[in-house]
Amino acid sequence: MSPIRNKIEEMPSGCQRQPISNGASILIKGGRVIDPANKIDAVLDILIEGNKISKVAKNIISSDATVINAENKIVAPGIVDMHVHLREPGREDKETVASATAAAAKGGVTTVLAMPNTQPAMDCPESIALLQKIIKNDAKVNVLVCGAITKDRLGNQLNDIAALKQAGALAISDDGASVDNDSIMLQALKDAKGAGVLTICHCEDKKLTQKGVINLGFNSTRLGLRGISNESEYKRVARDIDLGQKSGSAVHIAHVSCQESIEIIAAAKQKEIKVTCETAPHYFALTEDDIIDYDTNMKINPPLRTKKDLAAIKDGLKNKIIDVIASDHAPHTENEKEIEFDRAEFGKIGLESGLSVSVMELIDKNILSWSELVEKLALNPARILGINKGTLGVDADADIIIIDAHREFVIEKKKILSKSHNSPFIGKTVKGLVEYTIFNGKIVYQVK
Amino acid sequence: MVWTKKDLLGLEYLTSEEIELILDTAESFKEVSTREIKKVPALRGKTAVNLFYEPSTRTRVSFEVAAKRLSADVINISTETSSVRKGETLIDTGKNIQALKADIIIMRHNYSGAANMLARALDISVVNAGDGWHEHPTQALLDMFTLKEKLGKIKGLNVAIVGDIAHSRVARSNIWGLTKLGANVTVCAPEILLPVGIELTGAKTSSNLDEVLKKSDAVNVLRMQFERDEGTAFPAQLDYFKKFGITEERLAKAKKDIVVMHPGPINRGIEMSSEVADGANSVILEQVTNGIAVRMAVLYLVSQAKEAKK
Numbered sequence: 031m032s033p034i035r036n037k038i039e040e041m042p043s044g045c046q047r048q049p050i051s052n053g054a055s056i057l058i059k060g061g062r063v064i065d066p067a068n069k070i071d072a073v074l075d076i077l078i079e080g081n082k083i084s085k086v087a088k089n090i091i092s093s094d095a096t097v098i099n100a101e102n103k104i105v106a107p108g109i110v111d112m113h114v115h116l117r118e119p120g121r122e123d124k125e126t127v128a129s130a131t132a133a134a135a136k137g138g139v140t141t142v143l144a145m146p147n148t149q150p151a152m153d154c155p156e157s158i159a160l161l162q163k164i165i166k167n168d169a170k171v172n173v174l175v176c177g178a179i180t181k182d183r184l185g186n187q188l189n190d191i192a193a194l195k196q197a198g199a200l201a202i203s204d205d206g207a208s209v210d211n212d213s214i215m216l217q218a219l220k221d222a223k224g225a226g227v228l229t230i231c232h233c234e235d236k237k238l239t240q241k242g243v244i245n246l247g248f249n250s251t252r253l254g255l256r257g258i259s260n261e262s263e264y265k266r267v268a269r270d271i272d273l274g275q276k277s278g279s280a281v282h283i284a285h286v287s288c289q290e291s292i293e294i295i296a297a298a299k300q301k302e303i304k305v306t307c308e309t310a311p312h313y314f315a316l317t318e319d320d321i322i323d324y325d326t327n328m329k330i331n332p333p334l335r336t337k338k339d340l341a342a343i344k345d346g347l348k349n350k351i352i353d354v355i356a357s358d359h360a361p362h363t364e365n366e367k368e369i370e371f372d373r374a375e376f377g378k379i380g381l382e383s384g385l386s387v388s389v390m391e392l393i394d395k396n397i398l399s400w401s402e403l404v405e406k407l408a409l410n411p412a413r414i415l416g417i418n419k420g421t422l423g424v425d426a427d428a429d430i431i432i433i434d435a436h437r438e439f440v441i442e443k444k445k446i447l448s449k450s451h452n453s454p455f456i457g458k459t460v461k462g463l464v465e466y467t468i469f470n471g472k473i474v475y476q477v478k
Numbered sequence: 479m480v481w482t483k484k485d486l487l488g489l490e491y492l493t494s495e496e497i498e499l500i501l502d503t504a505e506s507f508k509e510v511s512t513r514e515i516k517k518v519p520a521l522r523g524k525t526a527v528n529l530f531y532e533p534s535t536r537t538r539v540s541f542e543v544a545a546k547r548l549s550a551d552v553i554n555i556s557t558e559t560s561s562v563r564k565g566e567t568l569i570d571t572g573k574n575i576q577a578l579k580a581d582i583i584i585m586r587h588n589y590s591g592a593a594n595m596l597a598r599a600l601d602i603s604v605v606n607a608g609d610g611w612h613e614h615p616t617q618a619l620l621d622m623f624t625l626k627e628k629l630g631k632i633k634g635l636n637v638a639i640v641g642d643i644a645h646s647r648v649a650r651s652n653i654w655g656l657t658k659l660g661a662n663v664t665v666c667a668p669e670i671l672l673p674v675g676i677e678l679t680g681a682k683t684s685s686n687l688d689e690v691l692k693k694s695d696a697v698n699v700l701r702m703q704f705e706r707d708e709g710t711a712f713p714a715q716l717d718y719f720k721k722f723g724i725t726e727e728r729l730a731k732a733k734k735d736i737v738v739m740h741p742g743p744i745n746r747g748i749e750m751s752s753e754v755a756d757g758a759n760s761v762i763l764e765q766v767t768n769g770i771a772v773r774m775a776v777l778y779l780v781s782q783a784k785e786a787k788k
Contacts, residue, residue, distance in 0.1 A: 246674055247674055247675050248674065248675030248678045249675075250673075250674065251650075251673040251674055251675050251676055251678075251679075252490070252650075252675075252678075252679070253590055253591060253612060254590035254591075254609070254610050254611030254612030254613070254647060254650060255590050255591070255610075255611075255612075257674065323591075323594050323598065324590075324591030324594050324595055365567075368567070368569060368595075369567055369568065369569075369595075370568060370587070370589035370591065370592050370595065371589065371590065371591045371595075372589045372590070372610075373589065
């Protein structure tokens, strides 16, 4: 905080001045407002006062507000990205809360759910308190915490889920690993239900994955790399849905990549089992055929699958089987990626590119309407997490993004704000540029 | 036809014309090894570095002999005694060799794609001497050179590749090369050793060796790489020899002049009996001799491409 700001805030209350600590008013004029929570898709103005939306209407007039002209632009709730690896604490060389949330703001993301595979893992209240302190000092957008299911995420010893909730965890997951032991997972689901937190399932049977590095198929044969079968994912999806049903707890399936998983989730939803799921932009934008010349930025877990799986993901998004698009933002340093394919880390960054890739692949190709896309990016994840975000209703938090939906641009390595640069989309032309990100009533990102 | 590629990474990346050019060039270099003074000045003043991350005798020595017969200076780096042991990355090692003004790196590596990665990072030539399960292009080229020498052509030949296809870079390179030149390739192995989607390369698959041998003009027998992948369910060794071992009894039922090849080293009594390995149909030692001519051709062509780039 600048010394000048401090001075202003310390002024005695009799002073004639706008209340700056809550942010000045902002008037967003003439944009196409997309707010699926209120079934709105219309050209409207939005007035922000303090950190809340105070009015959504045609032709709002305000004499003292900062006006943003949003004509021909999309105005939407800020993205709620429920799958982000912040790497802090422990691996600040890859990413920090500060760098990740700067990247988030640039990508139109105003809330992130931080995955617990940090060092230390988020497996006890003390670790969560440590992270909360960093968030308080450094975060540029809203950061929520996901606790770990088991001690050190090793799958052996169940954490005190109620205590994690008490410390501020909204969800639990051993993301990066699946809890192999059925009875531990069942108890975790029961405890999560009792504590009122969401259970997010990383579905992978490591006995089937073994040392696989890309999808099992023609490309793994052609490149001479060990393959990862679809079974390694969907068998665990089926198990976790089954345990969810036994426990009566909701389950959220993370990063769905293959057709069979979608079929299993669709069947469960048909039976009204409490299951939701997410996919990530790379699963509807890339396939195993894109792993040309051993590009390690395409080494992701679960792996990029086939054209058939990609089509199933797009169908799943269209048919509302897939509720959420989340980035699975996984930063890694060049030292961990510019090495032999087998030795390189799994994962890619995605906070800055998720929206644009979604616009290009889903809006432009007529898979989703804007309202449907905003549902997947903002409204549904907010509802699944039980937070009051993802909407532009009056009195809602003023987390708003303004997008030039027609603007094409090339993703350039040198413009990446994340500390790591492991994007499979570098050099690719995408569509839909975030021009403004407003978080908590303040402009936290504005395109240059 | 002018060679334009600075690297040789695999036969998947070559056109049939480029493969023909290597084989034709090798033919003219083969004579050099029969001379009293086995040397030509084609690469005089050039430096070739053998960078081997996996133990190899045959391939490393063959490349060294080939480079020396072209008058290049050859340096051998064994990763056992180099700074690789101290944790240096492959790209750093490559850049250091480049900074020493070497012209060609000949690399054997246990990870698939290592040669592709190095070639991308460097300006100097990279010749793949075998990477993981991916490709071993000079082995396939010398196999094809030998076939052409024995049978006069490649186009239209029926070639069987028998054995551990899943873990074999030799199989992959042979499939790409042979199919590009118009041969009919059948890979023959127990189902567990046939990798997913291998038929998409253009090869047919079979698990019936006797049927395949009846129709084959040549059979390339691969080494069972029992040491390579602890996670794979290999068939028991004796059982494998019974079903897929190349024996004299088996060959008696095949075409009379069938050409029997093996990239070496042989596990005698596992994939092939000693009688066959040393028998009349075997061209195994001729393959070794031809390897020099093929590698001379490859080293010559990639260094030419570099000249053309300047």
